[in-house]
Amino acid sequence: MERRELFSFLSSSVKEAAEKNKNETVIIRPPYFNDAxxxxxxxxxxxxxxxxxxxxxxxxxxxxxxxxxxxxxxxxxxxxxxxxxxxxxxxxxxxKRKIFADIVINQDKCLSWQGVMCFSCKDPCFEDAIDFKAMFMPEINGKCTSCGFCISRCPADAIDILKVSE
Ligand code: SF4
Ligand code: SF4
Ligand code: SF4
CATH class of the missing domain: 3.30.70.20 (Alpha-Beta Plaits)
Structure with a gap:
């Protein structure tokens, strides 16, 4: 699979997962349990x-x-x-473990993905877990701890919480 096709495939997979989760109530537990x-x-x-x-x-x-x-x-x-x-x-x-949730940027709602310069999510991220390509198109990388601090800072409500199985 070509790199561009792979990127497109991954991007659409994240969008599909985000769409699926919209209709679910995502319950996130404190990150210290063993038995849900x-x-x-x-x-x-x-x-x-x-x-x-x-x-x-x-x-x-x-x-x-x-x-x-x-x-x-x-x-x-x-x-x-x-x-x-x-x-x-x-x-x-x-x-103690990583919070059971994936934090993803919704490209359809994100201002930066629409060409508007915005770094609101990057500033509160202590983990340097948000990469910008040429100052636009932010994506969350593997350093994300799912801490959630970036979510309330996004002016476009473009950061989604995806449930992962416990
Ligand atoms: S038992 Fe523990 S996790 Fe449950 S409500 Fe009490 S303090 Fe919180
Ligand atoms: S900040 Fe996180 S680890 Fe600390 S008490 Fe609240 S939920 Fe627990
Ligand atoms: S959830 Fe926390 S670690 Fe992950 S991108 Fe947002 S601020 Fe950074």
């Missing part, structure tokens, strides 16, 4: 210290009384606090 079922069995009677003590205040408790991350204002610093305070070991520092 434990949220359902262990969190019901907890006072949700993880949400109270999250330094970035991005942990919220859903109607099912389980915690999820909301990147609409800030992102996760992987500070370990939620895992340290969890009384039921649903979250454990020893289980």
């Amino acid at each position: 079922d434990a949220f359902v069995t262990e969190c019901q009677n907890c006072e949700a210290q993880c949400a109270t003590l999250c330094q970035e205040q991005i942990i919220f408790i859903g109607e099912d009384r389980t915690p999820y991350l909301d990147f609409s204002k800030r992102g996760c610093t992987y500070c370990d606090e939620c895992a340290t305070v969890c009384p039921s070991d649903v979250l454990l520092v020893a289980n």
Whole structure:
């Protein structure tokens, strides 16, 4: 497969995945669990210290009384606090891992992909995980930790969260 064809194929695959995820509610968990079922069995009677003590205040408790991350204002610093305070070991520092989500730039909505100079997503990224080609066409590279800090900074709401299997 030619390089251009490969790029086009990868680009359309990401778009298809983004389209599929639009209709799904993406639930993102704090990055310290080993067993996803434990949220359902262990969190019901907890006072949700993880949400109270999250330094970035991005942990919220859903109607099912389980915690999820909301990147609409800030992102996760992987500070370990939620895992340290969890009384039921649903979250454990020893289980620290990358957040189960892929962060992708929606090329149809991104200003830079439409030819407008914009670096709003690059500035908050501590990992240098967003590459620009000749100052345009940003793409997220393999250094991304899925921390979510870039999402709220995009003026075009062009950064999508794709669910990955836990
Ligand atoms: S690691 Fe820190 S910033 Fe991330 S969700 Fe837990 S408490 Fe919040
Ligand atoms: S502190 Fe632990 S047990 Fe309590 S809601 Fe958070 S994850 Fe669940
Ligand atoms: S590109 Fe990845 S590492 Fe950089 S701010 Fe966005 S989510 Fe975080």
